[in-house]
Amino acid sequence: MGKLFLVPTPIGNLEDMTFRAIRILKEADIILAEDTRTSAPLLKHFGIDKKAYSHHQHNEHQATSEIIRFLTEGKNVALISDAGTPAISDPGFFLVREVLKHDIAVECLPGATAFVPALVNSGLPCDAFVFEGFLPVKKGRQTRLKKLAEEERTMIFYESPHRLLKTLEEFAQYLGTERQASVSRELTKLYEETVRGTLTEIKSHFENNILKGEFVICVAGAEEVVKKKNKYKDLDED
Structure with a gap:
């Protein structure tokens, strides 16, 4: 049996490529790319x-059976996405699941991913967090936002430039205008930027600046929800 390798690639700065990732890609029999x-x-x-x-x-559904055939023939396959770690808001999950069903080994290398530096750099609590990726564009979007309004952990989202302002506006509407947040763009690149403040302040900043690059939004958890729960807990204990 061969092995499926999931190989992270830089999200911007090529110096973030690891020695191990280069070696695996050089040794792999087949390289799959987004x-x-x-x-x-x-x-x-x-x-x-x-x-x-x-x-x-x-094409991942149609191609997976052939990839599994290559693996069963003893070939090693490496999967890369356009940037970052495969299967994190990128193709990869379906292939991994199907490969595992055939008892074929899967190995994911550690490496670049956008949400980790954005979270650590945000100044928001990172001991517990929830990664939401891209929100639904239409169907289910409002339902998701209503549920997230009570989420106590720091929330992380990916967003495209043309939807950023709308998303920030909706966050302010459902989560509160004074909710603390940060928005990072162009991570690891020359014009990397992180803007911190309330949702209203951040939206105002990007209304007056060029929207370019991929964005990572980190939003603080709902403190008032936590306070209310603690209050009811104290009453129950009394």
Whole structure:
């Protein structure tokens, strides 16, 4: 049996590529990439002279059976996404699940992912947090926001430039205008920026600045929910 390797790639700064990731990609029999146009310059930069094959959300169901066949023949397969760790808001979960069903080994290398530096850099509690990724665009969006209004842990979201202002506005509407938050963009790149403050203050900042890059939003948990629960707990104990 071969092995499936999930290999993180830099989210911006190429210096974040690990020695181990380079070695695994050089040794792999097959490299799968979310977008081969994005992966080609990365592989060339690190001297990995191999063709990458497309594996994305539109073909992963059809391609998985063939990948499993390669693995059962003893070939090692490495999966990379456009940036960061595969399966974190990127293709990969379905393939991992199906490979495991066939008792084939899966190994995920540690490496770059956008939400960890954004969370640690936010100044918000990071001892307990919930990663939400991208919110539903339409169906189920309001329901999700209503549930998150009572979430006590720090919440982490990914968002695109053209939806950022709308999302911040909705967060202020459902979570409260004074809720503390931070927004990071262009992480590890030349123009990296993190803006901290209330949801209203952050929205105001980005209304007057160019919206460019990928965004990570960290929002504080609901303190009032915690206070109310503690209050009722104290009453019960009395």
